[in-house]
Amino acid sequence: MPLVETTERGLYCRAGDFYVDPWSPVDRALITHSHSDHLRWGSKRYLTAAPNVPVLRARVGPVDVEGLPYGESQTVGGVQVSFHPAGHVLGSAQVRIERGGEVCVVSGDYKTQPDPTCASFEAVRCHHFITEATFALPIYRWPRTADVMQDFDTWWQANAAEGRTSVVCAYALGKAQRVLAELAAEHGPILVHGALQRILPLYEAAGVRLPTTAHASALSVRAAGGKALVIAPPSVLGSAWLRKFGPVSTALCSGWMRVRGTRRRRGVDRGFILSDHADWPGLCESVAATGAEEVWVTHGYTEPFARYLSEERRLNAVPIETRFTGETADEAATEAEDATDVVPAEVAAGEVP
Amino acid sequence: MRRFAQLFRDLDRTTRTSEKTAHLVRYFGEAAPADAAWALYLLTGRKLKRLIKTRALREWAAETAGVPLWLLERSYEAVGDLGETLAWILPPPESAVDQSLAAVIEQRIQPLAEASPAQQARIVREAWRVFGEYERLVFHKLIAGEFRVGVAQTLVVRALAEAVGVPAPTMAHRLAGDWQPTAEMYERLVAGDAAADDPARPYPFFLAYALEEPCRTLGEPHEWQAEWKWDGIRGQALRRGETTALWSRGEELVTERFPELQPVLDALPSGTVLDGEILAWRDDRPLPFAALQKRIGRKTVTPRILKEAPTAFQSYDVLEYEGIDQRERPLVERRALLEQIVAQVAQPRLRLSPIVPFGSWDELEQQYARARAEQVEGLMLKQRDAPYGVGRRRGPWWKWKAEPYSIDAVLLYAQSGHGKRAGLYTDYTFGVWDMRRLVPVAKAYSGLTDEEIREVDAFIRAHTLDKFGPVREVEPRLVFELHFEGIQVSSRHKAGIAVRFPRMHRWRRDKPPAEADSLETLVSLAGLHREQLHPRISRQAMLFDLGGDLDDGPTGTAADSLDQEAEAPRS
Ligand SMILES: [Zn+2]
Ligand SMILES: [Zn+2]
Numbered sequence: 001m002p003l004v005e006t007t008e009r010g011l012y013c014r015a016g017d018f019y020v021d022p023w024s025p026v027d028r029a030l031i032t033h034s035h036s037d038h039l040r041w042g043s044k045r046y047l048t049a050a051p052n053v054p055v056l057r058a059r060v061g062p063v064d065v066e067g068l069p070y071g072e073s074q075t076v077g078g079v080q081v082s083f084h085p086a087g088h089v090l091g092s093a094q095v096r097i098e099r100g101g102e103v104c105v106v107s108g109d110y111k112t113q114p115d116p117t118c119a120s121f122e123a124v125r126c127h128h129f130i131t132e133a134t135f136a137l138p139i140y141r142w143p144r145t146a147d148v149m150q151d152f153d154t155w156w157q158a159n160a161a162e163g164r165t166s167v168v169c170a171y172a173l174g175k176a177q178r179v180l181a182e183l184a185a186e187h188g189p190i191l192v193h194g195a196l197q198r199i200l201p202l203y204e205a206a207g208v209r210l211p212t213t214a215h216a217s218a219l220s221v222r223a224a225g226g227k228a229l230v231i232a233p234p235s236v237l238g239s240a241w242l243r244k245f246g247p248v249s250t251a252l253c254s255g256w257m258r259v260r261g262t263r264r265r266r267g268v269d270r271g272f273i274l275s276d277h278a279d280w281p282g283l284c285e286s287v288a289a290t291g292a293e294e295v296w297v298t299h300g301y302t303e304p305f306a307r308y309l310s311e312e313r314r315l316n317a318v319p320i321e322t323r324f325t326g327e328t329a330d331e332a333a334t335e336a337e338d339a340t341d342v343v344p345a346e347v348a349a350g351e352v353p
Numbered sequence: 354m355r356r357f358a359q360l361f362r363d364l365d366r367t368t369r370t371s372e373k374t375a376h377l378v379r380y381f382g383e384a385a386p387a388d389a390a391w392a393l394y395l396l397t398g399r400k401l402k403r404l405i406k407t408r409a410l411r412e413w414a415a416e417t418a419g420v421p422l423w424l425l426e427r428s429y430e431a432v433g434d435l436g437e438t439l440a441w442i443l444p445p446p447e448s449a450v451d452q453s454l455a456a457v458i459e460q461r462i463q464p465l466a467e468a469s470p471a472q473q474a475r476i477v478r479e480a481w482r483v484f485g486e487y488e489r490l491v492f493h494k495l496i497a498g499e500f501r502v503g504v505a506q507t508l509v510v511r512a513l514a515e516a517v518g519v520p521a522p523t524m525a526h527r528l529a530g531d532w533q534p535t536a537e538m539y540e541r542l543v544a545g546d547a548a549a550d551d552p553a554r555p556y557p558f559f560l561a562y563a564l565e566e567p568c569r570t571l572g573e574p575h576e577w578q579a580e581w582k583w584d585g586i587r588g589q590a591l592r593r594g595e596t597t598a599l600w601s602r603g604e605e606l607v608t609e610r611f612p613e614l615q616p617v618l619d620a621l622p623s624g625t626v627l628d629g630e631i632l633a634w635r636d637d638r639p640l641p642f643a644a645l646q647k648r649i650g651r652k653t654v655t656p657r658i659l660k661e662a663p664t665a666f667q668s669y670d671v672l673e674y675e676g677i678d679q680r681e682r683p684l685v686e687r688r689a690l691l692e693q694i695v696a697q698v699a700q701p702r703l704r705l706s707p708i709v710p711f712g713s714w715d716e717l718e719q720q721y722a723r724a725r726a727e728q729v730e731g732l733m734l735k736q737r738d739a740p741y742g743v744g745r746r747r748g749p750w751w752k753w754k755a756e757p758y759s760i761d762a763v764l765l766y767a768q769s770g771h772g773k774r775a776g777l778y779t780d781y782t783f784g785v786w787d788m789r790r791l792v793p794v795a796k797a798y799s800g801l802t803d804e805e806i807r808e809v810d811a812f813i814r815a816h817t818l819d820k821f822g823p824v825r826e827v828e829p830r831l832v833f834e835l836h837f838e839g840i841q842v843s844s845r846h847k848a849g850i851a852v853r854f855p856r857m858h859r860w861r862r863d864k865p866p867a868e869a870d871s872l873e874t875l876v877s878l879a880g881l882h883r884e885q886l887h888p889r890i891s892r893q894a895m896l897f898d899l900g901g902d903l904d905d906g907p908t909g910t911a912a913d914s915l916d917q918e919a920e921a922p923r924s
Contacts, residue, residue, distance in 0.1 A: 138420045138442045139428045139442050259441075260434070261432065261776070263366070265803075269366075269367065270366060304424060307423075312421060
């Protein structure tokens, strides 16, 4: 019998009697990271990587959660489990499950590019690898972060010179902090949307160095005379919130910005190719590095990636069903924006129902 | 090439005119003459021939990138632009070489025309080895003959004029007509040696904006001249010394396509340039645009065509007389001169666009109501004391288009869009009732908001009946009000008719498909009789039922292509 199986509620390990990133409440949930398509509120007990504990609490409230330092293992039911850095966002991990020498790794979301805001991805050898496939087409090949940020810097500088506020849209958890951490220079004040502001202290507590920011409001933005950089979740595009700021230039930071048509469709002035997911070479290399012969593919371009791995890499690869399709080009705005889409408001505010 | 690729990227990613202009001015300020000449050639919409079959290109790219062909195709589906798909899919260049744009075109691209397939493969692979991402993107678009940038020609001309310090109208005039992109040409252009001007060079056309306010907002009626808006090909007839030329608005030399107009050109006094419309004209009346359209695509003009659809030059204006530019003179004076020239030339195929008389705006509105009956597209309003301008400008000229035709039709087929609309079903085929069946009558892809497109797209995915390649047959449930400009008999279409410039006016969520219009209604709108189409209907219908002529459904009318906006390239 395989170590994990797919069920109505998501990936289940029978031998350990737990779920990984379950879609609905269960008794015991192992969590890869705190994005809303992986972390759902309502399970009885949570186990996750230690650096993810504060992030998880911030998103689903004061639940019963235990943190395990990266690389340390614990016995759960009849299996050994451990968490290994996935390089995706702060606290993200791959879940390694072992029983009598048989190893299965659930990647969660991961990226292989370096990111100053979280621990770097580590390939874990295993027999059975469950990989994500958000950007599993060969057109997705990320440029060097330094080059993207150079471009970003030029954009901000040009806007500041013209008195046009630079508004950059990025996920509130992960991407926004990465943008902050990677800024080449500052050309004015950095103002952040409320959804992000709630998350920044978690990074501070985790020892991630970020530039000083202030709250973005009509007043603070206008006071900066067009020199400010505003960081906000993608949902603000086209909203009334944005219209209060006077002239702006908008940008999106996302892997989807690789395709020109997507940027145009989203109606932003600039698209910066910056992703928290692995690109095509990253995915292929990571799968190879695990040495796994059995590969399950989830999230995104599952079908072409599984076919490629089967036909071209001679692996036993299949796409698996997920209730969440992960991040897609048009939904890029909706994933994991803030805790409110996962948790009832009173829970997010700290009250246990 | 790197600098030009950067310009392409800069222009591609901004929608602000001021930024586009700034990028262009900077480019022309920096570029070497040979590069600037090529850039100008490409940016003003002149195309290289398609030199490579895209099929071959896909295969080489898949091989170079080490991905199977099906995965490349799958990626293309996601991107919607082949040149772009290939550019992103290829591995990073081995050693970057920055060659000038002119060198790339002349040494790498043009030799493809004479090369064997094996040599072509070698040239393309070598280019991939040294080009970066955006250089590849531009390269792919050039060799596939589909390079396009979202920037208006007038903007390019203005930016160039600004960069080199020549007045914009002068620059527009120098750029009109045929020229070869060479360093010498560019230097002449910039220096402005008038003596070197090409004797066949036309003037840039002056174009009108559509009138959206009521005509009475234009002020005093006596300050305006009205003419019918003719449905033909805008053109310039020119003679300077021994040189004669007939230019179309696309700035194509079409002299040889219309041999029956040669006597008109020959009879013009030397140093004359007339602005007007080439119309199919027989028995003292204009023929529908379709008659003229038959002649557009043809290189050879047969006696039969000449007999069926002979043309005339309907003149509007005089731009040059006795070798002197007349464009600064007021319209009243130019019109008087034009009448004099037409009378003096006395050629039956040189006609004078009649002035539509009116004494008040009410009278003009009555004239306007007659437009459809006169077989014209509406009215043109021109200010009597205005000079002849350059490009499209608001103010002196207005076109007042006749009300469009309107029908309610049912969505039958859908095809996904390209470029900006890649991955969405945006190109639709619509049908109307004929007895108890729906027959396709029009293809349209414009007029819906992005929101509506997404909604229709979701409907299509959930209600697909069948798939034919990229085309989906959809449950006939959605009704749209379509607008279009004309209806013509067509044997190429299953319904026996074709409509011109169809677009979606609005989504009739309130209408069930049973209440959509019928073919009968369309036929009567066109002022035709059912018998005029009947035989075609049955024959075409049979073909269709046998699965034969799918073409006339989803791919639409030839007239469609005239209505395409310069959007992203179609691969
Ligand atoms: Zn995630
Ligand atoms: Zn995810």
